[in-house]
Amino acid sequence: MTTVTTPGAAAGRRRGPSMADVARLAGVSGQTVSRVSNGRTNVDAETRARVLAAMEELGYRPNSAARALRTGRFRTIGVIMFTLSSFGNMRTLDAIASAAEEAGYSLTLIPVPHPTRGEVSDAFQSLADAAVDGVIIVIEAHLLDESDVELPPGLPVVIVDSAGDDRFTWVDTDQALGARLATEHLLGLGHATVRHVAGPDRSYSATRRRESWEATLRAHGAVVHPPLVGDWSAESGHELGLELARDPDVTAIFVANDQMALGVLRALHECGRAVPAEVSVVGFDGMEEAASFWPPLTTVRQFFGEVGRRSVEALLHEVESGDRRAPSVVATELVVRASTAPPRRPVVE
Amino acid sequence: MTTVTTPGAAAGRRRGPSMADVARLAGVSGQTVSRVSNGRTNVDAETRARVLAAMEELGYRPNSAARALRTGRFRTIGVIMFTLSSFGNMRTLDAIASAAEEAGYSLTLIPVPHPTRGEVSDAFQSLADAAVDGVIIVIEAHLLDESDVELPPGLPVVIVDSAGDDRFTWVDTDQALGARLATEHLLGLGHATVRHVAGPDRSYSATRRRESWEATLRAHGAVVHPPLVGDWSAESGHELGLELARDPDVTAIFVANDQMALGVLRALHECGRAVPAEVSVVGFDGMEEAASFWPPLTTVRQFFGEVGRRSVEALLHEVESGDRRAPSVVATELVVRASTAPPRRPVVE
DNA sequence: CCGTAGCATGTTGACGTGAACATGCGCCAG
DNA sequence: CTGGCGCATGTTCACGTCAACATGCTACGG
Numbered sequence: 174m175t176t177v178t179t180p181g182a183a184a185g186r187r188r189g190p191s192m193a194d195v196a197r198l199a200g201v202s203g204q205t206v207s208r209v210s211n212g213r214t215n216v217d218a219e220t221r222a223r224v225l226a227a228m229e230e231l232g233y234r235p236n237s238a239a240r241a242l243r244t245g246r247f248r249t250i251g252v253i254m255f256t257l258s259s260f261g262n263m264r265t266l267d268a269i270a271s272a273a274e275e276a277g278y279s280l281t282l283i284p285v286p287h288p289t290r291g292e293v294s295d296a297f298q299s300l301a302d303a304a305v306d307g308v309i310i311v312i313e314a315h316l317l318d319e320s321d322v323e324l325p326p327g328l329p330v331v332i333v334d335s336a337g338d339d340r341f342t343w344v345d346t347d348q349a350l351g352a353r354l355a356t357e358h359l360l361g362l363g364h365a366t367v368r369h370v371a372g373p374d375r376s377y378s379a380t381r382r383r384e385s386w387e388a389t390l391r392a393h394g395a396v397v398h399p400p401l402v403g404d405w406s407a408e409s410g411h412e413l414g415l416e417l418a419r420d421p422d423v424t425a426i427f428v429a430n431d432q433m434a435l436g437v438l439r440a441l442h443e444c445g446r447a448v449p450a451e452v453s454v455v456g457f458d459g460m461e462e463a464a465s466f467w468p469p470l471t472t473v474r475q476f477f478g479e480v481g482r483r484s485v486e487a488l489l490h491e492v493e494s495g496d497r498r499a500p501s502v503v504a505t506e507l508v509v510r511a512s513t514a515p516p517r518r519p520v521v522e
Numbered sequence: 523m524t525t526v527t528t529p530g531a532a533a534g535r536r537r538g539p540s541m542a543d544v545a546r547l548a549g550v551s552g553q554t555v556s557r558v559s560n561g562r563t564n565v566d567a568e569t570r571a572r573v574l575a576a577m578e579e580l581g582y583r584p585n586s587a588a589r590a591l592r593t594g595r596f597r598t599i600g601v602i603m604f605t606l607s608s609f610g611n612m613r614t615l616d617a618i619a620s621a622a623e624e625a626g627y628s629l630t631l632i633p634v635p636h637p638t639r640g641e642v643s644d645a646f647q648s649l650a651d652a653a654v655d656g657v658i659i660v661i662e663a664h665l666l667d668e669s670d671v672e673l674p675p676g677l678p679v680v681i682v683d684s685a686g687d688d689r690f691t692w693v694d695t696d697q698a699l700g701a702r703l704a705t706e707h708l709l710g711l712g713h714a715t716v717r718h719v720a721g722p723d724r725s726y727s728a729t730r731r732r733e734s735w736e737a738t739l740r741a742h743g744a745v746v747h748p749p750l751v752g753d754w755s756a757e758s759g760h761e762l763g764l765e766l767a768r769d770p771d772v773t774a775i776f777v778a779n780d781q782m783a784l785g786v787l788r789a790l791h792e793c794g795r796a797v798p799a800e801v802s803v804v805g806f807d808g809m810e811e812a813a814s815f816w817p818p819l820t821t822v823r824q825f826f827g828e829v830g831r832r833s834v835e836a837l838l839h840e841v842e843s844g845d846r847r848a849p850s851v852v853a854t855e856l857v858v859r860a861s862t863a864p865p866r867r868p869v870v871e
Numbered sequence: 872c873c874g875t876a877g878c879a880t881g882t883t884g885a886c887g888t889g890a891a892c893a894t895g896c897g898c899c900a901g
Numbered sequence: 902c903t904g905g906c907g908c909a910t911g912t913t914c915a916c917g918t919c920a921a922c923a924t925g926c927t928a929c930g931g
Contacts, residue, residue: 204882236917244918264607541889564910584888877929893913897907900903901903
């Protein structure tokens with residue numbers, strides 16, 4: 174009988190020590206270990222110390238799978254994003270991560286399956302969703318419909334920056350306010366009208382910004398030129414910026430995000446049009462780097478941190494209490510820097 | 523006896539249908555459902571179809587907690603990062619996410635606990651780690667030592683961009699190569715020497731870039747001025763750039779990342795020093811936006827995608843086979859754009 | 872002096888899954 | 902014709918935890 178081993182001791186075992194091992198070492202029942210592990214108060218101080226010592230000695234860590242199985246809760250939030258490579262998404266994710274951590278929740282990134290997936294995935298693709306208590310969606314909700322991500326019915330969901338879908342709670346940034354602020358700022362400086370470099374049509378945020386820009390122009394009786402549509406990238410901003418730069422009538426441009434604004438600035442420089450002397454530019458997002466663009470960019474600041482915090486709060490409320498939080502809107506503010514100025518020759522007839 | 527309910531049917535239940543429910547509906551045993559669910563081949567085609575139909579009808583999803591408990595595997599990779607708000611980290615994370623998804627693994631973000639955590643966390647802080655099969659660390663390893671993240675012994679770990687820690691497998695970017703390329707490029711253009719704006723001392727990458735810059739200068743017999751140390755942000759690049767801009771002897775600057783380079787460019791513009799006519803600037807990272815800086819930035823491109831892919835590959839290899847992959851190094855390349863040129867007056871004595 | 876309230880601790884069982892082993896059936900070689 | 906093999910399918914049980922329900926002990930009032 175040489176194979177008798179202290180359970181969990183010795184090498185070779187891949188699994189760590191379990192509650193039972195701790196219990197044995199501490200001379201208590203497994204239940205008491207569980208109580209200590211969960212911070213219950215009804216445990217004698219001395220017993221607790223003994224259990225903690227045993228945990229320490231064995232290097233015990235609770236098995237979260239077993240715990241999740243037993244309790245039906247994972248203490249995990251899922252986040253669905255199409256791309257991590259956008260400034261705003263990243264900042265939002267960062268904020269969500271902090272908020273989740275504070276609440277004692279882990280964060281799982283749920284990939285949106287590539288459309289180019291074979292049949293194989295049938296059984297697998299929705300596997301990940303099952304391990305979360307709720308989901309925060311940071312993509313355009315309508316894109317979600319087109320993908321084959323299936324949300325388990327009954328799973329709490331919070332949608333960020335894609336309001337208007339009443340199936341779920343949402344937290345939205347006040348895009349309309351920001352776009353109005355930007356447009357009015359330029360109008361207020363004396364520009365006859367403001368051109369717009371928009372984000373992709375399919376983007377909810379892009380649409381909101383464009384609509385608000387247009388409405389503001391109309392409200393002020395300014396001419397509305399058709400917006401140029403980019404894809405959020407600096408490169409697309411550059412291309413569209415070249416078009417605008419060649420048009421001598423253009424004196425003010427409102428760009429739907431800072432990255433495209435960077436491209437627009439470059440295009441203007443390349444065409445020898447001075448910013449802000451000849452052309453004023455306003456961005457949207459408030460990325461830190463915008464302060465170091467040349468010239469430093471006037472932009473609309475979004476409060477990504479606040480958005481992240483609120484979405485986690487709303488989600489966990491629903492997870493823990495079962496009822497939904499009211500949707501909420503986070504304000505935006507204009508940050509005036511050096512890329513905007515009055516037009517060189519005010520339009521006077 | 524009015525409370526008798528078809529198990530899992532009707533409302534009120536929070537838990538979804540289980541294997542047993544599917545089995546009952548399909549008229550098979552739970553084990554057969556399990557086989558179908560796991561894609562085993564030894565199931566009759568007709569039976570499989572019946573089971574799949576039953577799954578569909580009930581909206582069955584495998585309970586990943588139970589599965590993890592049974593198999594001891596979570597099919598989840600943990601990622602530890604200090605900050606998501608840096609360009610490189612975000613690109614790496616994106617690549618890790620894609621690679622993990624392809625391998626059928628989920629991704630969990632493990633927060634680095636704020637140092638300002640009380641005693642309360644004692645039992646909690648390391649809870650999250652337990653739900654992963656392996657961990658990819660994308661922070662400076664020595665910072666990890668200072669934090670109170672405790673890695674469960676035996677957990678497979680891959681360290682990204684922080685080689686030199688032989689406790690773990692690592693995947694590193696060839697920082698030295700990039701820095702040498704950048705420095706030689708400037709030297710080759712005829713600059714007498716190259717100044718350096720470095721990243722924080724505590725950063726492994728920053729140190730490697732600085733050392734290689736210095737070594738290259740020495741190899742070419744150029745004067746080595748002490749590097750200026752920033753914190754990776756555009757703002758710090760701006761501050762340090764102002765110092766350099768005021769010094770008329772400065773004709774070439776190698777900046778340790780693109781964001782700081784942006785700040786340096788701004789500082790040079792503010793001081794009226796033409797880039798590249800008077801001063802050449804090279805960055806590091808290869809962020810897309812750098813092509814739209816003004817002037818478009820010559821920089822060292824890192825292959826974040828490759829780094830992410832390799833780290834996942836190495837980690838999963840270790841998770842699944844038990845033995846460690848050899849460390850690996852990903853190359854870098856110089857991307858020459860418009861921010862570099864020969865000095866206006868070549869240094870001739 | 873007994874009944875009971877309050878507290879620390881123990882015992883039992885179930886959460887949903889899949890590995891190991893068991894069963895039963897058809898088919899082929901000897 | 903029969904023994905055994907391959908295959909589809911079923912049965913049993915344990916993974917580690919925690920809720921619910923004991924149990925046993927101390928303390929205190931009537």
